[in-house]
Amino acid sequence: MSLQSISDYLDDISLSRRRGTKNSDIFYSQLPTSDQGFTDAQFLVPAQTIPWKAIVLASMLLVVGTSLLVFGCMVVTGHIVLQYSDRMWPMVILGALMFIPGAYHVRIAYYAYKKVPGFSFDDIPEFE
Known part of the structure; x- marks a missing residue:
């Protein structure tokens, strides 16, 4: 394994879950390596909670x-x-x-x- 692939693997692990917060069910998605200007994740509307x-x-x-x-x-x-x-x-x-x-x-x-x-x-x- 090359140093670049190990680095990518560690980045995947560190971004997979938010650490150190109360809500551990919040997931991150990794950005694609080719920048097209937009990602699908930015158009997702989170569920609205009623205060x-x-x-x-x-x-x-x-x-x-x-x-x-x-x-x-x-x-x-x-x-x-x-x-x-x-x-x-x-x-x-x-x-x-x-x-x-x-x-x-x-x-x-x-x-x-x-x-x-x-x-x-x-x-x-x-x-x-």
């Missing part, structure tokens, strides 16, 4: 933010009478701060579920 924790958190933000906004606005406008109605402005601000990111991420999740072009579950951050 359930992030969607549940976004839904909770949307529900709590909406309820805080509605309740705070009703107190500020006088539909609900409280003794200290001037303290409801922080509730309106907190509701807006919770509503905006919740509505944004739930919208992305809905459009990704409906498979609207340009939307993907990869746009939603995952929590580990």
Whole structure:
């Protein structure tokens, strides 16, 4: 065996599997020796995972933010009478701060579920 074939064999072994990570089921494929500019592996679309924790958190933000906004606005406008109605402005601000990111991420999740072009579950951050 020549030194080149031994080197190629060792390269095949070292690239065959990702080492030192949690996911040991991820495989690499060796690039062809003749460069044509494209490989088949670059056109494979990986399976999409749904970030359930992030969607549940976004839904909770949307529900709590909406309820805080509605309740705070009703107190500020006088539909609900409280003794200290001037303290409801922080509730309106907190509701807006919770509503905006919740509505944004739930919208992305809905459009990704409906498979609207340009939307993907990869746009939603995952929590580990």
